[in-house]
Structures are given as C-alpha cells and as structure tokens.
Amino acid sequence: MEESKGKEDPRIARISSSIRIIPDFPKPGIMFQDITTLLLDPKAFKDTIDLFVERYKDKKISVVAGIEARGFIFGPPIALAIGAKFVPMRKPRKLPGKVISEEYSLEYGTDKIEMHVGAVQEGERALVVDDLIATGGTLCAAIRLLERVGVTVVECACVIELEELKGREKLSDKPLFVLVSST
Template sequence: MFAAENGLKGDPRLEAISDAIRVIPHFPKPGIMFQDITPLFLNHKVFKDTVDIFVERYRDMAISVVAGIEARGFMFAPCIALAIGAKFVPLRKRGKLPGKVISEAYELEYGEDCLEMHVGAVQQGEKAVVIDDLVATGGTVSAAIKLLECMGAEVVECACVIGVPELIKAENRLNGKALYMLVEPNEVQGCC
C-alpha cells in the first residue's frame, strides 16, 4: 500500500521525497535504473519528513523492534526506532556481524546475497517492522521476515521509501505481510 492510499494523498511531503530521488541508469549493471536516495539526505527537511511519515504510522502500534536492512535501511530505521521508543536491530550482509548469527540467503533482481542477524537480538513475541530504502522483487525483505520470525518475533509490517509495484510480488514473497511504500520509482532523470 502506498502512503498516498493511506490518508496521505496530496501530502506535499511525498512529492518532495520523490523529487529528492535521483535515477542513475545502468547501475550497478546494465539495465538497472538505480534509485539513488543520497540526495534526500542533503535536505534535512525532506529527510526529517521521510522519517516523520514512518513515525506517524508506527508510533501507536506497540512496535518494539525496528529492523533495518543493510545498508540504506540503516539510514532510516535507527531514527524511527528512537522516535517510537523501540530498539534498532541491524540486518547485515554475510560476515559483517561479530558473534553468533543466523543467516538467510535470498535472490536480488541482479544477483544473490545473504542477510544475517545476531542470535538474541529479538525475543519471542516482540512486534517488529522491517525498514528498507527500496523494495523491488521483495527478496531482501522476505529474508528479513524469515530471520525475525525464526527468532520468534511477530513481523507486523514491512516498509520502504520506494516501492516498485510492477516487480513486487509482495503477497507471495512476504508471506502475506503488508508492505507500506512512500513513493514509486522516478523516471529517468539523467545521472548528472
């Protein structure tokens, strides 16, 4: 579900978020239209508005875990966790976490990867939300759900700044979990 379908239709914050995203054609490989969110962080108001929209959504849902997917999910998830009084749990690429971890492999639209989470990072019955910058095929978010649920957490919802509706097979890939998306990908704007 897009934020505009959930009471934010016409919200100028969504347009500003969309306008801040830059398209880099053929990155990281030919045919990929990379949605670069780094310009969003250069405008403190747009960055704050992005976090605020998520905070408004999750503030009253009794969320105790905000899980952020490496790397760009890390830019939003800790801010959201602090604002709603939850803990931040990093979901990292293979070999980046010290100590005992659990792992989940997944496929990307342009390759394969693996997410890991510390054993003991979440407790049985904790309510979690998963945050990433972009969801295209749902593979990464699906791996995140599996990690959290393996440790007994209840994944309430997954969320992203950019959702690619024509690629997302969310109902199948996300085990029926809701996916909350702020904006759709930008069209080609040029890379410079």
C-alpha cells in the same frame, strides 16, 4: 495489503522529487533510485522519517530491523522516535558475535542476511525497514529470520517501491508501506 501513503500528503511530492534517478547504474538498463540526494535535503529527509514515525508510533513495535545498508539510514531514527530498539540485519561475516542467518535468491545465485543471536526475543513486534523494495527477496529473508525466533513482523516499510518487479507479491500476507512508487 497496505497501499502507499498517497499523493494527498504534500510531503510525498517533496520526497519523490528529492530522489535522483541514475540511468544505467550499476549496469545498462537499470534506473537506479539514488536516495543520497534525499539525504542532502534536510526537509525531505525529516519528512520521510516523520511519515514513518506517524504511522508506527502507536503500533506497539519493540524492534525496528534495518536491512543493510540503506535500512541503517532510516531505521535508527524511526526506532528512537517510537521507543524501539534497532536491530541491524547484515550481510554475511559482518557481525562480530554469534549469528543466525537466512538465505535468499538473487537474480544469479543466492545471498544471506544475518542478525545477532539474542538481538530479539520471542513475542516481540517488529518493523522491517529498507530504502527500497524491488524483487522482495531481502525483505522476505528478513521476515523469515525474525519469525524463526518467534518475532511477529507487523509490517515492512520502504521509501521506494519498484512496482514492475512485483516484490510486494512475494511478501504474501505481510503488509508493506511505501512512500514513493516508481515505475
């Protein structure tokens, strides 16, 4: 498994310090990782995108699949910079055309993630992007959805990893690259 970029790059400290922690949101006991403060810091936001682009620019990735909603913030600039298309992975009933979907488990119940039929082609190479990995359920569903149509998922990329929730373990053999680990 790929480990975090590490503290050797000074950009990581700036990114980490720009993420605001909101205690007890959206419910008691949750320490919410708020990336809106990162977005308010143009240098930290640019550093975040640059670190991902530096990593993926030479990996022959043709698809950047961004997971709703915050994967839509980081995915498009990465896709543009590496010359890939951006494919939104959405919650049910949000895409207007014909879709394929993949169900995944939540703490209480299930949810689905969808993408347009024909958005990706068999044989393409994809990067899956989200802001954060917690339990890994959404990333796993995105991987399964892409692989069902013959796409190779090269790696998953997240700004933040909540290590204590062990989402990385659910990804099995899929590499995960994160910039900031939160415990």
